[in-house]
Amino acid sequence: MVMRLMQDSMPGATEAAAVATTSHATPSFFSNYPLMSALVAFAIAQATKFISSWYKENRWDLKQLVGSGGMPSSHSATVTALSVAVGLQNGFGGSAFAIALVLAFVVMYDATGVRLHAGRQAEVLNQILCELPAEHPLAESRPLRELLGHTPTQVVAGALLGLFTATTIRLICGSGVQDR
Secondary structure (H helix, E strand, O other), X not given: OHHHHHHHHOOOHHHHHHHHHHOOOOOOHHHOHHHHHHHHHHHHHHHHHHHHHHHHHOOOOHHHHOOOOOOOOHHHHHHHHHHHHHXXXXXXXOHHHHHHHHHHHHHHHHHHOHHHHHHHHHHHHHHHHHHOOXXXXXXXXXXXXXXXXXXXXXXXXXXXXXXXXXXXXXXXXXXXXXXX
16 A cells, blocks of 8 residues: 555655665675674584594594583583674674673573583483393483583683684674674
C-alpha cells in the first residue's frame, strides 16, 4: 500500500530508493569483526590444546579439536574476544558491549564453577564404577566425561588469548572491518 502511494505520488521514488539501498556494500559474514574475532580465538585455543596434547602424549587426539576443558579455555577466549571486539567497534559505553561483557562473565564463572565441579564429581563416580564387582548392573556403565570445566588459570589464559586475538585482528584489519 505504501509503495503504491509512493509510486503514484512520486514516479521516480522507487527507482531512487532501489539505487540508494543497493549502492551500499552488503556486509559480509567475513567482515563481521566481533564474530571473526570470536571464531579465530576459539580456533586458536582449540588448536593449542590439540598440539599440546600431541606434544605431551605423542599421539594426535582429534577430540581436543572440539572437546571442552583444558588449557587454555576456548569458551573464555571466545567470549572475551567477542566482548573486546564489540567494545572496540561500538564503544565500551554501549548496550552491545554490556551484553557481551555480562555473557563473558557468566560463561567464565560457569567454566570455573559448575562445570569444573561436575568434572570432579565425574572423576569420583568413575572411580566408584571401577571398584564395583563385575556382577553389579552398573559395572559395565560407560565412564562419565571428566574434563568439563576449567581451573581459574585456564580461564584467565583463555581470556588473555581472546583479548590478544580481538586486539590483533583490529590492528591488522584496522578500518577494513565492518563498523556498524
